[in-house]
Amino acid sequence: MTKRFLTGGLCLAAALMAAPSARAMDAISVAADSCAGCHGTDGRSLGTMPAFHEKKPAELKQILREYKSGKREATIMDRIVKGYSEAQLDAMVDYYTAKK
C-alpha cells in the first residue's frame, strides 16, 4: 500500500517536472503583476509612471540592465531590478510588450 502510494507520488512529481516552461511562464506573469501597481495593467500607466507601450522591447530591456548596473539613475527601479535576474527582467518585458 505504502509502496503504491510512493510510486504514484513519484509519477506525479515526474509529470510536474515535465512541464517546466508552463510553470516558468506562470511565475513570470505573477512577478510581472507586481509591476502593474505602478506601471498600470498592461503596462499602460495612466499616471506619471513611465508606460511600457511607448518603447520597444529591446530598449526597455537595455534600460532595466542599466538600472541594475547603476549606469542609469533611478528613484526606485534600481532597487526593484536587484530582485530579478536579467533573464527574468527580459521575460517580464516580453510579457508586457506581447499585450497589445
Ligand code: HEC
Ligand atoms: C513603486 C513603483 C514601481 C514599481 C513597483 C515598478 N516600477 Fe518600473 N518604474 C518606476 C519609476 C518611478 C520609474 C522611473 C525611473 C525611476 O525613477 O526609478 C520606472 C521605470 C521603469 C522602466 C523604464 C521605462 C522607461 O520608459 O523609461 C521600466 C522598463 C520599468 N520601470 C520596468 C518595471 C518592471 C519590469 C517592474 C516589475 C518588476 C517595475 N518596473 C516595477 C516605478 C515602479
